[in-house]
Every structure is written in C-alpha cells, then in structure tokens.
Amino acid sequence: MTGKTHIIGGIAASLAFAQVTNYDSILLVGAGVIGAVIPDICHSGSKIGRTLPALSKTINGLFGHRTFTHSLLFLALTAFILESFMTVEAISAGLLIGMASHIVLDMATKRGVKLFFPFKWTVRFPVTATTGGTSEYLVFVLLSLLTVYFGYGVFLPL
Known part of the structure; x- marks a missing residue:
C-alpha cells in the first residue's frame, strides 16, 4: 500500500477506537497517523524512510522490508517501550493502532508481511490488492x- 492509504487507514482505525474509549481524540488520531507510517521505516522510499534515511537504511540492512517492522514482535516491543516511557495513554494507543492498521493493510498486498x-x-489475505493499482484505490x-x-x-456525537 502507498503512504496515503496507510495514513487514511491509521485515521480510520484511530477514529473507530476513539468511539469506544475516553482518550483525547485529537491526540489519538494524530498519533495514529504517525503510527501508520512507522512500520515502513525499513523502506528508504517511504515517507518516513525519506525523513530518516540513515535509520531506514540501517533497519533495511539488518532486517529487509516487511519483516521485523511489520511483525507482532515489533508491535510488542513498541508497546513495552511506550508503556515504560510514555505518560500519555492516548498517544501510546494511537501509535499502536496506526502501526497495527499499517500491518493489516500490507497483509492485503501480494507480498504480505512476515507477521511472525x-x-x-x-x-497475506486470500484476496490481495496491487500497490498503487485500482484495487488499492478502492x-x-x-x-x-x-x-x-x-x-x-x-x-459530532448524538
């Protein structure tokens, strides 16, 4: 999936989560957008990879693309770090939701992810979308x- 699809996915997932929590929605959604691009730090052509090129190249060199940063292990380690150091729960939740939405969306591509x-x-899902194609547009x-x-x-709640 492209960056814009990951971003809108992070927003949608964060807003859905905001409906069932009392977290500050703005913080939750803002963090969800950031979380939605974090897993692609392993790809130097991604939005975050272009922003942090040295880190991106290092992670890609160590793990490759759609492996460690697209895994449950990465989510668990991130959750542990956030639990240890982040004091604003809405930001922690948003980051994790955005990251999870990214991984789920990449599971809907032909390349899939190394989830484990x-x-x-x-x-990957049985039905997949082509990155940048009509199916991704849908x-x-x-x-x-x-x-x-x-x-x-x-x-705008009732």
Whole structure:
C-alpha cells in the first residue's frame, strides 16, 4: 500500500477506537497517523524512510522490508517501550493502532508481511490488492468513507 492509504487507514482505525474509549481524540488520531507510517521505516522510499534515511537504511540492512517492522514482535516491543516511557495513554494507543492498521493493510498486498518474524512465514489475505493499482484505490475510498463515518461519531456525537 502507498503512504496515503496507510495514513487514511491509521485515521480510520484511530477514529473507530476513539468511539469506544475516553482518550483525547485529537491526540489519538494524530498519533495514529504517525503510527501508520512507522512500520515502513525499513523502506528508504517511504515517507518516513525519506525523513530518516540513515535509520531506514540501517533497519533495511539488518532486517529487509516487511519483516521485523511489520511483525507482532515489533508491535510488542513498541508497546513495552511506550508503556515504560510514555505518560500519555492516548498517544501510546494511537501509535499502536496506526502501526497495527499499517500491518493489516500490507497483509492485503501480494507480498504480505512476515507477521511472525523471526520466522520466515509470509502472511497475506486470500484476496490481495496491487500497490498503487485500482484495487488499492478502492481500499483508499472505503477507508475514506469509514473515516467520515467514524469521525462523525467521534466529533459530532448524538
């Protein structure tokens, strides 16, 4: 998936989560956007990879693309670090939700992800989208509609 699809996915997931929590929605969604791009730190052409090129090249050299940073292990380690050092729960939750949405969206691509890294098993959905293709555009449109729906529920409650 492209960066814009990951970002809208992070927004939609964060807004959905905001409906069932009392966290500050702005912090939650803002962190969700950042979390949605973090797993692609392993790809030097990604938004975050271009922002932090030295870190991106180092992580890619150590692990490759869609392995460690797209795994449950990475999510668990991030959750542990956030629990240890982050005092604002809305930010921690948003980051993790954004990261999880990124991984789920990449599971919907032909390349899939190494969800159980360090094991080399590739996990992908039975029906996949082509990155940058029409199918990804449809995913983007669906996520945009979900963003409006969940955003309405969060920011304009009945």
